[in-house]
Amino acid sequence: MDYSLYRPASARSGDLVLLGHGFMRDRERMTGLAESLAETGLTVAALDFCNARPWDGGHVQNGFDMMALADALGARRRVYAGFSAGALAALVAGRNDPRALGVVALDLVDADGVGRLMARGMDRPLIGLFGEPSACNARGNGLAVYAAAPDASVQRIAGANHCDFESPTDWVCRLVCGSPSADGARRDAVLRATTEAIRSLTAGAAG
Template identity: 60%
Template sequence: MPCQSKFTAVWVACLVLAGCFGGVMHEAPGVTPGVRIEWGQARSATGCALDYAWYRPVASTPGELVVLAHGFLRDKARLAGLARALAEAGISVVTVDFCNTRPWRGNHARNGFDLIAVADRLEARRLVYAGFSAGGLAALVAARNDPRTLGVLTLDLVDARELGRLMVQGLDRPVIGLFGEPASCNADNNGLTTLAAARQARIERIDGASHCDFESPTDWLCRALCEPDRAGAEQRRAEILARSVTAVRSLLME
């Protein structure tokens, strides 16, 4: 936990220095024809609005949905690349902005239930929950508490107070975890210990990957904190996107 606490404090400091239900349908710019995006809101049990972007391929299976969660103090734009890759593969996916996270408190359990609220809003029947960093932790919470879950994909998972470990011990669905190199930004790969407690877990390592490589796109802030060497980042990001699509496809076949 010391590494995670140190990262959280540095991350918050850098952010400080850096100073309607239903949605509207639009063509998704830069996405394969036949994919549309619906922007809308669901409501958290705490009353705040959960903004989402729903990538809807014409060829997707009705009722199937991937719910994709961003990392701590990030936003859904940081996973737009993965959402597009999934949508271009014919998979319906929604990215969500958490509304209950605070710099001093992640509210990861609440975030997990907020992911379920978005799935309910979109009337999903067969679900894969997925997330990056602390978003992977929220995905585990959602999966553990949603009987519609087929499986979970975590991207460089970061656990907090062993919440993820508690969730996977009671989860009877498969979990696929993609991990980069151990560093302070992923709490020295503490997510590996979390998934070791899962009943059904598959670990895939991305050699040389930094925490930022799992965002698509990332930004200068993540690079400044978590990516000392950018060499090969684009190739690693492409590999992560390809592996993520393959992983989600396998989970949807459960």
């Protein structure tokens, strides 16, 4: 699979954050978040999913592909994160990978109950950031996923639409889901909150 690796000189050996993009998108939509995390000293791998088709997201296999990439890169401690359908794949990976520290989900969209099934068996932290309900996030159906998890915390980004959780977004997302905040304030809030959430998982495990 294709992926981009962000490895700062100050990174702790063996730690890895894996980022999954949204449905029918690509890893370039996660660049801003990957760079934000790398600036704090975390090694990040953003990958392109291979299994999604317009009629089938391939979410479970995408999750196992995230695990396979973490294994190939020799990561000993992993945080899985993703946006929309990529958040669902990250949840699959975090639920099934014994080396996972937890999962950070950005405006997660569930499909066929996969998210709720994974969440019920999750024995690690699940942190969710979500925006306003809309057609693009299935009217906020990810909230039911967090409710099913034994150890979940959620943070609402007030006024954020689905595109605010991509960095950068593009005209395709704006056309389908509406324009994000013109000044980028909500996107910046998402980046800060996501970075803090992922750092809390790695710091908590280190402590």
